[in-house]
Amino acid sequence: MQEYFATYVDRYATDGYGPARNLLEMIELAGQVKDLSVVDINYPFPGGEVSLDAVGKALKKQNLSVIGITPEIYTREFSRGAFTNPDKGVRRRANELINEAADVVRHFGAEYVKLWPGQDGWDYPFQADYKNLWNMSLDGIGELASQNPDLKFVVEYKPREPRNHMSFDSVSRTLLGIEKIGLPNVGILLDFGHSLYGCESPADPVGN
Amino acid sequence: MQEYFATYVDRYATDGYGPARNLLEMIELAGQVKDLSVVDINYPFPGGEVSLDAVGKALKKQNLSVIGITPEIYTREFSRGAFTNPDKGVRRRANELINEAADVVRHFGAEYVKLWPGQDGWDYPFQADYKNLWNMSLDGIGELASQNPDLKFVVEYKPREPRNHMSFDSVSRTLLGIEKIGLPNVGILLDFGHSLYGCESPADPVGN
Amino acid sequence: MQEYFATYVDRYATDGYGPARNLLEMIELAGQVKDLSVVDINYPFPGGEVSLDAVGKALKKQNLSVIGITPEIYTREFSRGAFTNPDKGVRRRANELINEAADVVRHFGAEYVKLWPGQDGWDYPFQADYKNLWNMSLDGIGELASQNPDLKFVVEYKPREPRNHMSFDSVSRTLLGIEKIGLPNVGILLDFGHSLYGCESPADPVGN
Amino acid sequence: MQEYFATYVDRYATDGYGPARNLLEMIELAGQVKDLSVVDINYPFPGGEVSLDAVGKALKKQNLSVIGITPEIYTREFSRGAFTNPDKGVRRRANELINEAADVVRHFGAEYVKLWPGQDGWDYPFQADYKNLWNMSLDGIGELASQNPDLKFVVEYKPREPRNHMSFDSVSRTLLGIEKIGLPNVGILLDFGHSLYGCESPADPVGN
Numbered sequence: 001m002q003e004y005f006a007t008y009v010d011r012y013a014t015d016g017y018g019p020a021r022n023l024l025e026m027i028e029l030a031g032q033v034k035d036l037s038v039v040d041i042n043y044p045f046p047g048g049e050v051s052l053d054a055v056g057k058a059l060k061k062q063n064l065s066v067i068g069i070t071p072e073i074y075t076r077e078f079s080r081g082a083f084t085n086p087d088k089g090v091r092r093r094a095n096e097l098i099n100e101a102a103d104v105v106r107h108f109g110a111e112y113v114k115l116w117p118g119q120d121g122w123d124y125p126f127q128a129d130y131k132n133l134w135n136m137s138l139d140g141i142g143e144l145a146s147q148n149p150d151l152k153f154v155v156e157y158k159p160r161e162p163r164n165h166m167s168f169d170s171v172s173r174t175l176l177g178i179e180k181i182g183l184p185n186v187g188i189l190l191d192f193g194h195s196l197y198g199c200e201s202p203a204d205p206v207g208n
Numbered sequence: 209m210q211e212y213f214a215t216y217v218d219r220y221a222t223d224g225y226g227p228a229r230n231l232l233e234m235i236e237l238a239g240q241v242k243d244l245s246v247v248d249i250n251y252p253f254p255g256g257e258v259s260l261d262a263v264g265k266a267l268k269k270q271n272l273s274v275i276g277i278t279p280e281i282y283t284r285e286f287s288r289g290a291f292t293n294p295d296k297g298v299r300r301r302a303n304e305l306i307n308e309a310a311d312v313v314r315h316f317g318a319e320y321v322k323l324w325p326g327q328d329g330w331d332y333p334f335q336a337d338y339k340n341l342w343n344m345s346l347d348g349i350g351e352l353a354s355q356n357p358d359l360k361f362v363v364e365y366k367p368r369e370p371r372n373h374m375s376f377d378s379v380s381r382t383l384l385g386i387e388k389i390g391l392p393n394v395g396i397l398l399d400f401g402h403s404l405y406g407c408e409s410p411a412d413p414v415g416n
Numbered sequence: 417m418q419e420y421f422a423t424y425v426d427r428y429a430t431d432g433y434g435p436a437r438n439l440l441e442m443i444e445l446a447g448q449v450k451d452l453s454v455v456d457i458n459y460p461f462p463g464g465e466v467s468l469d470a471v472g473k474a475l476k477k478q479n480l481s482v483i484g485i486t487p488e489i490y491t492r493e494f495s496r497g498a499f500t501n502p503d504k505g506v507r508r509r510a511n512e513l514i515n516e517a518a519d520v521v522r523h524f525g526a527e528y529v530k531l532w533p534g535q536d537g538w539d540y541p542f543q544a545d546y547k548n549l550w551n552m553s554l555d556g557i558g559e560l561a562s563q564n565p566d567l568k569f570v571v572e573y574k575p576r577e578p579r580n581h582m583s584f585d586s587v588s589r590t591l592l593g594i595e596k597i598g599l600p601n602v603g604i605l606l607d608f609g610h611s612l613y614g615c616e617s618p619a620d621p622v623g624n
Numbered sequence: 625m626q627e628y629f630a631t632y633v634d635r636y637a638t639d640g641y642g643p644a645r646n647l648l649e650m651i652e653l654a655g656q657v658k659d660l661s662v663v664d665i666n667y668p669f670p671g672g673e674v675s676l677d678a679v680g681k682a683l684k685k686q687n688l689s690v691i692g693i694t695p696e697i698y699t700r701e702f703s704r705g706a707f708t709n710p711d712k713g714v715r716r717r718a719n720e721l722i723n724e725a726a727d728v729v730r731h732f733g734a735e736y737v738k739l740w741p742g743q744d745g746w747d748y749p750f751q752a753d754y755k756n757l758w759n760m761s762l763d764g765i766g767e768l769a770s771q772n773p774d775l776k777f778v779v780e781y782k783p784r785e786p787r788n789h790m791s792f793d794s795v796s797r798t799l800l801g802i803e804k805i806g807l808p809n810v811g812i813l814l815d816f817g818h819s820l821y822g823c824e825s826p827a828d829p830v831g832n
Contacts, residue, residue, distance in 0.1 A: 008219055009217060009218070009219055009222055010217070010218060010219060010370055011216055011217055011218060012282045012283070012326050012327070012370045013282065013283050013284045013287050013327075013370070014217055014283065015283050015284045016284055017284060017287050018284075074220045074221065075220070075221050075222065075223050076221045076223045076224055076225060076226070079221050079225050118220050119220070119221075122825065125825050125826075125827065126825075126827060130825065130827060130828040159823060160823070162218055162220045162221070165823070165825055165828075169823075170794060170796055170797075172794055172796035172797040172799075172800050173794075173796035175796075175800060176796050176799060176800060179803075198823075199783060199784070199789070199793075199822075201746065201749050201750075201754065201789055202749075203749065203750060203754060204754040204789075330617065333617050333618075333619065334617075334619060338617065338619060338620040367615060368615070373615070373617055373620075377615075378586060378588055378589075380586055380588035380589040380591075380592050381586075381588040383588075383592060384588050384591060384592060387595075406615075407575060407576070407581070407585075407614075409538065409541050409542075409546065409581055410541075411541065411542060411546060412546040412581075424635055425633060425634070425635055425638055426633070426634060426635060426786055427632055427633055427634060428698045428699070428742050428743070428786045429698065429699050429700045429703050429743075429786070430633055430699065431699050431700045432700055433700060433703050434700075490636045490637065491636070491637050491638065491639050492637045492639045492640055492641060492642070495637050495641050534636050535636070535637075578634055578636045578637070
């Protein structure tokens with residue numbers, strides 16, 4: 001949802017491609033989409049704080065329910081990584097933010113916490129200790145899955161952007177990581193565009 | 209200059225990759241770069257209004273001079289195009305903004321007004337009347353060159369981004385356009401990265 | 417036609433992806449394509465020598481006519497270029513071969529000689545004197561157009577492959593070259609795939 | 625070795641970029657490369673049959689030894705796949721050819737049989753039953769590894785070309801496959817260029 005109803009900003013139109021909207025306005029817009037029944041909401045809520053109660057009412061009014069919550073672990077604070085940030089305090093903050101998002105998933109009876117560690121990766125060859133980075137990613141997600149055995153965590157992989165190379169870059173790599181974590185409540189969310197972006201034939205990973 | 213000393217923002221780190229800075233702070237940062245002697249400044253000045261006088265003093269303090277001014281004709285107001293905007297009023301506003309930038313060029317004795325019409329183009333096949341778009345681009349630049357015969361206007365081409373296809377996409381296309389405009393004070397600014405981005409061998413366009 | 421009915425070979429299946437065929441067999445195959453009325457034939461004829469007379473009969477039998485002839489100026493002999501080959505003798509041989517192809521165009525009453533100088537270009541930055549290469553390309557084509565004022569020569573541009581960079585890489589570059597040649601019987605053949613390959617929106621060059 | 629000393633052919637210079645050479649001539653050329661000590665040889669030997677004895681003598685003369693043998697399972701016969709060919713007879717022929725190559729590995733005391741199943745994959749979405757294709761690939765390689773427990777088989781992955789999508793497309797996918805095969809004598813040969821081609825940072829897969 002966040003990609004369709006939020007204000008889009010880039011380094012050209014730094015003032016955005018439309019007026020700023022808060023979550024309640026986005027939900028109202030989402031409600032106008034025929035056949036739409038579920039939404040995936042960023043956390044912290046985009047466009048400024050609103051109460052869980054207000055969100056719940058807005059959703060009900062539009063006949064929408066929450067399928068997942070996506071903690072924003074790729075903003076300025078996490079620009080050097082969430083699970084792999086060299087600063088232990090930032091890694092702790094990422095864990096806390098995602099645990100808060102897990103509570104929102106419980107509140108709405110949603111299906112998953114979606115993890116998109118977009119800043120966890122590298123930009124240049126030899127910039128990072130790849131193996132260490134990979135292990136930190138797996139440790140961070142494993143810790144969350146252990147802390148919340150009642151919830152599902154899904155990893156949304158993407159080859160690159162904003163980082164030139166994301167640690168979770170492809171379906172195969174993500175599967176290898178999940179096998180290594182070895183917990184039953186970690187899975188994959190396949191973004192169709194990200195799969196095409198990585199030159200996959202999306203029906204291929206789905207079948208495997 | 210704007211690319212190195214301004215705050216960078218994208219749709220991920222929507223709060224930017226660093227603290228906001230105004231032009232005077234950017235000039236101070238630029239002054240710390242060894243061997244840097246000239247800067248190209250965006251207009252309106254990034255980071256909030258400052259007087260021409262204050263900018264001049266800040267530059268002098270850092271032993272920097274202005275080589276060119278780049279009017280921001282690609283922000284939200286111009287997201288449907290500057291020279292090719294379907295709204296005549298917006299096209300007029302682009303012309304005015306660039307004429308203001310021309311005055312800043314005169315004020316600093318700079319060499320050129322740089323035009324980067326990043327939103328003038330299209331995203332999908334058949335989205336636009338290509339020929340009409342092209343003619344509007346040439347008319348818009350020709351009008352500016354006629355209004356300011358004492359100044360040079362340089363077009364910075366780029367294949368795409370933010371638009372999937374920019375009207376001024378390559379050195380050859382831009383040369384064809386400049387020939388058609390037929391005025392002596394319109395030229396090209398070759399951005400090395402943009403040239404590589406378009407699969408040119410940059411020394412090839414330079415030699416022609 | 418050559419692309420669809422000839423035997424395709426690459427560096428993997430070096431023995432080809434099907435049995436070798438001569439031109440008469442290809443024409444017979446072409447005749448089976450519903451609604452196909454014209455063919456573009458490589459010269460020398462692919463698959464071994466056959467007489468013009470035999471080709472004419474085969475075409476008539478299939479209700480096909482020749483729209484153009486494509487001299488093969490990109491085989492081993494011309495692997496360092498046709499118009500831009502450093503060996504003057506090879507450049508002369510290219511001119512002779514294309515003039516022979518021009519005679520075949522006259523014989524069949526076809527519309528054009530198609531020039532695809534696929535080996536005229538470069539692979540690495542600074543490998544070539546770009547300007548010199550460009551001028552040799554224009555001289556070579558200009559000479560042909562002058563020698564055959566009764567015929568049309570059309571240049572089929574392509575961004576790259578086999579060369580990393582072909583001299584005639586885009587519609588704009590080719591138009592600039594044609595303007596410089598300044599003869600009325602030189603034009604462009606737009607290959608839809610080559611245009612997409614170069615990130616053009618094909619309807620854009622067509623309209624210009 | 626086959627890439628540097630064999631005659632290169634493509635669909636443009638269909639007569640090749642140089643004179644044809646047989647294996648003995650290639651070995652002589654390889655011997656002129658300073659610091660080269662090992663070669664990887666295609667099987668059947670390129671350029672026409674020569675005896676194992678003659679090859680051994682030619683290698684000895686140049687102080688070269690064989691590091692691996694690459695059976696050509698991507699020529700016309702295998703253009704619809706080697707391990708995944710819909711024709712059971714062709715799959716059998718691939719197995720036989722690779723077993724012959726295994727004997728050559730034993731003859732020269734080389735380190736591995738290299739498998740590059742370049743035609744095993746697909747070109748279009750939904751062209752193939754991806755899961756079935758994948759299982760056939762794993763079965764085919766597993767059978768070979770079982771038949772030759774004394775030898776190592778290494779898979780050289782590549783994202784695409786000649787197929788638009790190769791089954792063994794990346795290091796992660798190949799690792800997943802090898803885990804599933806579950807035999808100790810199956811590994812990966814990392815081609816540096818193929819890894820870059822797939823947007824990997826080659827030191828990353830190596831470290832994992």
